[in-house]
Amino acid sequence: SSELTQDPAVSVALGQTVRITCQGDSLRSYYASWYQQKPGQAPVLVIYGKNNRPSGIPDRFSGSSSGNTASLTITGAQAEDEADYYCNSRDSSGNHRGVFGGGTKLTVL
């Protein structure tokens, strides 16, 4: 299957650590990339590759992967991290296409 599955919603207390997961067969062939999207804004890349952050992304964001599961970890969540998070990968079943997870709404309490 080329689908990616995410939990619809996750919450975290301010300053605590939260992990957002993404599952799918394509993750055995491609690292997940992760995007943060705030209301009314375009998505922003926060993690790509094995565990790479674009310039300007705080180091509290990190990524990891094992088998068919990828994780985005926010260590010491801040109020401004409240957003929707999407994972993305490449279909590895022979169809040359991108695929997104359904998104996770992160609430910082």
Next chain:
Amino acid sequence: QVQLQQWGAGLLKPSETLSLTCAVYGGSFSGYYWSWIRQPPGKGLEWIGEINHSGSTNYNPSLKSRVTISVDTSKNQFSLKLSSVTAADTAVYYCARGRLRAYYYGSGSYKVPGDYYFDYWGQGTLVTVSS
């Protein structure tokens, strides 16, 4: 600094053709997958398709019969056309720069995962389909 700027009609009637263009400023135009992604109101992201600088395309199978993505390298622009639109095509449409490094097999048949991500995005265009 790379910037993607997109434009196109924001209000369409059912059966019309959606047409959007994205201009790329800064950086090289070759070596990337120039992509379109959409997001219906209140819903998640959906990959529509991509084109590289030489014009090779890939489309989402669910939209393939209606989608055409083209490129004009002389202007560093790429475009999306989606025919026979319905209300279900109402969404914010984004253009984005995609980067792909395919997976490969290392020594001992170990699979080295590839990379695939969108590092620059356009501002988004809300396209509404309504009679």
